[in-house]
Amino acid sequence: MKGVTVVSAPTKTRKLVIYHMSFPWPLSDRELVVTFNALPNPEDKSCTIVMATPQTSTYLNSEIPPCDRGNVRINVPIGCLYVKYLSENLTRVVFVVSANSNIRYLPRWLVNFGSKHIMYSMMATLRNKIENFEGSIYEKRVQEKPEYYNFLREKIDISLHH
Structure with missing residues (x-):
């Protein structure tokens, strides 16, 4: 990327x-x-x-x-x-x-590999970002846009307590 x-x-x-x-x-x-x-x-x-x-x-x-x-x-x-x-x-x-x-041609083995493994890789990356949030660029983004992230937190809280 x-x-x-x-x-x-x-x-x-x-x-x-x-x-x-x-x-x-x-x-x-x-x-x-x-x-x-x-x-x-x-x-x-x-x-x-x-x-x-x-x-x-x-x-x-x-x-x-x-x-x-x-x-x-x-x-x-x-x-x-x-x-x-x-x-x-x-x-x-x-x-x-x-x-x-x-892409005109993708070998079947590559399509199978991607469909079976890419999501697991994405979830592992997401877990890593969450576990290492403090001090990261993502923490900085949250601090720079408090109104947006407070909006998200509010929606999540409503969902969890509904």
Whole structure:
């Protein structure tokens, strides 16, 4: 991952984001433009995040920048991340996505490996970031946007005590 650009955050639960990814030769670097819409469900103690690549040149009055020269754009017609609180030490995470990375051929073994292992790798990375939060760039971000993170905490508290 080369970086992430938040193009627009029109509401506290919606974002337009560009992920910049580097790939080894012979592949070209990739960009993923995707919208996120978070749908909290306090009654169920869950949150569903719907994602998709916009099919227009704008998203809620924000222009979508063209793809960087030499890069290839990934298309995600639809994706969903479902997170549900089960207990103090247990969370259900379901991630489903349909994506076209614009690679003409991927060996079946690579597709199988990715579908079986990438989510575990992502969850291990997330756990590491959570466990090492203090003093991290993420702690700094929380401190810089107290109104946004207080909003999230409030929604989580409502879900947990509902």
